[in-house]
Amino acid sequence: MAAPCRKVNYQFVKRSLRCFEPRVIPCRWSNTLRNQIVEKHRHSPLSSTRELVKQQDDPSDVLVPREFRFVHPDFLPYPIWNRRDRVREKLEREDMLKRRAVLDIPEFYVGSIMAVSIADKNAPGKQNRFVGICIDRAGHGLNHYFVLRNAIDGQGVEIKYDMYNPLLQKIEVLKMEKRLDPQLYYLRDAPLEYSTFRLDMEPVPISKGAHVPLNAIKVKLNPRPWSRRWERSNLKGVEPLDDYITEKMKKQKQHPQIQKTWEMHDLMLKARSSIDDREVDQIMNEVYKRKEKIQKEKLQKRGQEGKREGKKAQEVRR
Amino acid sequence: MAAFCIRSMLLRNLTCQNLISADPTLTARVLVCHQQVRGRRRTCKPPSWFSKRRVSVKQDITPENAKFIKEVVIETYKKPESPLKDGPWARGSWTPRTQRTGVLAIKLGIVPQWTKDGKKFKTTLLQVLDNHVINYTPPEEFSKSMGWKPFWGSKYGSVVVGALSCEPHLFSKSYNNLFAKAGVPPKRKLTRFLVTPDAAIQPGTPLNVMHFRVGDYVDCSAKTIGHGFQGVVKRWGMKGGPASHGCTKAHRRMGSMGGGGAKASVWKGKRMPGHMGMDWRIVKGLKIWRIDTKYNVLYVTGYSVPGPTHCYVRVYDTILRHRREDLEENGNPPPMPTFYPEDIEEPIPEEYLDEELFNFSSESISYVTEK
Numbered sequence: 001m002a003a004p005c006r007k008v009n010y011q012f013v014k015r016s017l018r019c020f021e022p023r024v025i026p027c028r029w030s031n032t033l034r035n036q037i038v039e040k041h042r043h044s045p046l047s048s049t050r051e052l053v054k055q056q057d058d059p060s061d062v063l064v065p066r067e068f069r070f071v072h073p074d075f076l077p078y079p080i081w082n083r084r085d086r087v088r089e090k091l092e093r094e095d096m097l098k099r100r101a102v103l104d105i106p107e108f109y110v111g112s113i114m115a116v117s118i119a120d121k122n123a124p125g126k127q128n129r130f131v132g133i134c135i136d137r138a139g140h141g142l143n144h145y146f147v148l149r150n151a152i153d154g155q156g157v158e159i160k161y162d163m164y165n166p167l168l169q170k171i172e173v174l175k176m177e178k179r180l181d182p183q184l185y186y187l188r189d190a191p192l193e194y195s196t197f198r199l200d201m202e203p204v205p206i207s208k209g210a211h212v213p214l215n216a217i218k219v220k221l222n223p224r225p226w227s228r229r230w231e232r233s234n235l236k237g238v239e240p241l242d243d244y245i246t247e248k249m250k251k252q253k254q255h256p257q258i259q260k261t262w263e264m265h266d267l268m269l270k271a272r273s274s275i276d277d278r279e280v281d282q283i284m285n286e287v288y289k290r291k292e293k294i295q296k297e298k299l300q301k302r303g304q305e306g307k308r309e310g311k312k313a314q315e316v317r318r
Numbered sequence: 319m320a321a322f323c324i325r326s327m328l329l330r331n332l333t334c335q336n337l338i339s340a341d342p343t344l345t346a347r348v349l350v351c352h353q354q355v356r357g358r359r360r361t362c363k364p365p366s367w368f369s370k371r372r373v374s375v376k377q378d379i380t381p382e383n384a385k386f387i388k389e390v391v392i393e394t395y396k397k398p399e400s401p402l403k404d405g406p407w408a409r410g411s412w413t414p415r416t417q418r419t420g421v422l423a424i425k426l427g428i429v430p431q432w433t434k435d436g437k438k439f440k441t442t443l444l445q446v447l448d449n450h451v452i453n454y455t456p457p458e459e460f461s462k463s464m465g466w467k468p469f470w471g472s473k474y475g476s477v478v479v480g481a482l483s484c485e486p487h488l489f490s491k492s493y494n495n496l497f498a499k500a501g502v503p504p505k506r507k508l509t510r511f512l513v514t515p516d517a518a519i520q521p522g523t524p525l526n527v528m529h530f531r532v533g534d535y536v537d538c539s540a541k542t543i544g545h546g547f548q549g550v551v552k553r554w555g556m557k558g559g560p561a562s563h564g565c566t567k568a569h570r571r572m573g574s575m576g577g578g579g580a581k582a583s584v585w586k587g588k589r590m591p592g593h594m595g596m597d598w599r600i601v602k603g604l605k606i607w608r609i610d611t612k613y614n615v616l617y618v619t620g621y622s623v624p625g626p627t628h629c630y631v632r633v634y635d636t637i638l639r640h641r642r643e644d645l646e647e648n649g650n651p652p653p654m655p656t657f658y659p660e661d662i663e664e665p666i667p668e669e670y671l672d673e674e675l676f677n678f679s680s681e682s683i684s685y686v687t688e689k
Contacts, residue, residue: 030596031541033628038424038447045392046483046503047448048524049614083627087613088426088443098678119436119685126685142430166676166683167436 039086064288069280071107073137074144074163075287079275092141093287099164101294105171110134111179111215113197114148115172116161127169130159131199135184139163149184150199151192175204177215180237189226190219232258371493391485395503402501402522406658410516412651414642417474418517419655420634421446421525422481422509425540428621431607432676436683441607441617444538444631446481449525450502453478454518465510474512477519480505481630509632517655527614528657530606530633532670535641536618537602539632540625544596554589599624603638609670 042051069076075096077089108114112134120128132148135158139145144163149156161168187195206213220239221230231241231253242250252258263269379387410416426443433439455463457472465476483503486494497504500521513519530536550556550572559568572591576584601622608617616633623631635652636642645651659666671677 030544031629032626033424033630035628038628041447041482041506044448044483046395046485048450048483049446049448049526051613083427085426085443085627087445087615088429091443091610091613091615092429095678102679103682119683121685126687162430162438164678165436165438166432166678169682169684 035081035084042087062285062288064281064284068288069284072284072287074139074141075283076140076275076280077283078140079273081272089141093283095142096164097287097290097294099166100291101298103168103171105163106173108134108137108146108171108173108176109178109212110137110182110184111177112173113175113177113201114146115170115174115201116148116159117169118161118165119167119169129199130157131174131197131201132157132159133184133187133195133197135187149187149195151196152199154192156188156192156195172203174201176206176212178212179215179217181235184237185228186219186221186230186235186238189221189228189230191222194219370490372488373490375488387487388485391487391503395483402520407518407520409654410518412645412654413516414646415514416517416654417512417514418529418635418652419451419477419479419511419513419519419525420536420632421449421527421529422479422507423447423616423631423633424481425623425625425627425629425631426615427627429617431617433674434676434683435674436676439619440621441619442604442621442623444616444618444623444633446525446527446529446614446616446633448483449479449481450500450505451477451519451521451523451525452480452497452500452502452505452508453521454513456518457515470512473514475515475518477511477513478508479511479525480508482506507630509630511632511634513655519655523656525656527609527611527616528659528666529653530609530616530635531652532606532609532672534606534652535603535636535638536606536616536633537600537636537638538604538618538623539598539600540623540629542595542597542599542624543626545594547592548594549591550589553591553594556589603636603641605672607672607675610668611666611670612668 041047044050075093077084077092113131114134115129115131117127117129120126130148130150132150134146135149136147137145142164145160146163147158147160149158151157217237218239219237221241221244223244229249230238231245231249245253423444423446426445428440428442430438431441453476455476457475460466460474460476461470461472463476480497480500480502482505484506486504489504494504496508502522545552549570551558551570556572558570559565559573561569572589575588575590576582601620601624604618604620604623606616606618609615610617618633625631653661676683
């Protein structure tokens with residue numbers, strides 16, 4: 001016997017099918033184009049302003065040292081995907097390289113002791129030189145900055161410099177070093193002796209090709225109050241803080257919402273807040289090539305100038 | 319509410335194609351919509367007269383056939399029967415009353431720049447991708463079309479500009495027909511600019527960044543980022559209530575809505591919860607600091623150009639009187655009606671920089687005077 005025919009509720013079917021219909025105008029980003037679509041139109045053969053696709057070099061072609069990306073973190077773009085754009089990043093990088101061809105920006109890390117001279121209208125010699133320890137380094141592209149800290153006349157002073165500011169005259173690294181932490185803002189709550197450096201300090205030479213020395217010093221903080229709750233951020237370059245904090249604070253520190261242990265295992269968070277390794281390789285390749293080219297040009301220029309001077313000297317002798 | 323409805327219709331017309339079509343029935347239908355209708359200011363539903371643009375592509379095409387279609391499309395648009403072959407229209411000369419067409423750009427993001435004094439400021443990057451003039455309507459015809467407002471009089475005609483060429487088999491027949499006159503592939507986005515008759519442009523003319531010059535001032539209009547239905551604290555920045563001390567269910571509410579006395583009512587325009595963002599906004603008087611001709615990019619003052627990254631932005635000459643006066647006094651009119659590469663004999667440089675802008679390849683700024 002055939003099964004009795006079931007009555008179909010057409011209203012229900014209609015409603016359930018509605019979710020498969022393409023939405024006419026998605027609400028929030030209806031005025032936005034996706035990244036792939038913009039790229040497609042930039043390279044489309046129908047486009048009148050067509051950008052020719054450059055054959056990307058095989059990353060294995062150019063031997064970029066692995067450390068190169070840590071030496072130049074400013075070339076890494078802003079990692080949030082919906083604010084990224086290839087052309088903007090490229091134009092930004094070109095500006096940076098142009099500036100680097102004029103101003104010599106050395107390799108440095110958080111913890112290095114540096115001297116920066118900057119043009120200043122109000123300074124006595126129209127120029128200002130500041131020596132200090134680099135306590136932070138951040139920002140993407142042309143927005144990259146670093147912060148120097150020193151104690152002057154018993155007063156802690158911090159200056160933030162934009163790395164691509166055209167007022168910068170010279171950047172020197174007096175002592176190349178690394179510290180245990182990515183940021184040293186805790187020096188604000190440490191005795192001033194940890195952040196005191198002589199303004200006439202002489203540069204400490206480092207042999208070429210040697211590893212950057214790690215300064216594993218443990219800073220002893222002042223007793224509370226502090227500018228931040230340092231016991232909650234797991235600082236490595238600080239002596240244990242157990243003497244300074246109360247039992248209640250110790251308990252609070254163990255709370256899962258403060259520890260945030262899940263962030264270690266959150267792969268999506270990692271993917272969202274960082275850039276793909278292959279992409280980093282491509283960027284670094286491009287930068288490495290350009291830098292080599294710039295250095296060659298510089299050497300050629302120097303050679304030509306040297307020749308000219310030599311000729312002049314010869315003429316004078318005659 | 320009626321005003322809202324009409325306004326929304328007009329806004330939609332900025333992109334709508336029946337501006338161009340000379341179909342009288344369409345026009346009549348829209349004009350009927352002036353009656354008062356309850357409804358939302360912004361809606362996801364397209365209006366009834368909006369003909370379908372996109373056509374679903376049949377899935378049963380073999381990959382070889384799909385490839386063949388692509389080839390045919392590219393070949394047909396390689397050497398189209400361009401209307402420009404009849405020779406360009408007569409060019410008008412610039413007067414203070416002239417209103418030129420604009421371009422439809424894409425916002426790329428924000429980048430800092432420095433002046434020669436060492437002052438840092440933000441610029442917004444706008445890329446002009448693949449823009450063409452699709453249609454020009456003279457004032458006599460335009461004043462009869464539905465997008466026209468009475469206070470414009472018969473001063474302005476309209477120019478429809480399209481950006482981003484697409485393959486025609488993705489669109490409906492009626493949409494594709496709009497581009498037959500201009501001889502360009504169908505565009506992803508259309509927009510309309512009001513122009514005076516002396517700035518009329520022939521359909522099919524390409525527009526690029528050279529339409530503007532460094533040092534000019536422009537207005538940018540775009541749709542802001544949408545936030546959906548929002549409360550009063552996020553939408554209007556009100557303070558909300560206290561977090562504790564016996565506060566019940568009033569942490570993010572707006573408090574009182576109005577007073578008593580003579581005007582014991584809620585005033586019109588009271589700030590309340592509602593839809594936030596996704597609204598047309600105009601930023602006026604932005605200076606062009608730098609032009610990149612290789613990638614067709616404009617560097618424009620500030621970070622307040624509305625919309626997220628990769629949104630469409632309408633860029634046109636500023637209407638601010640004191641910015642236009644500069645052009646009159648200096649006798650420095652912009653290219654009319656747009657830039658034509660034939661006019662310049664020298665090759666176009668890759669970059670134009672403003673006089674006050676710092677060039678990154680020049681020496682560092684120094685205040686030390688050499689003795």
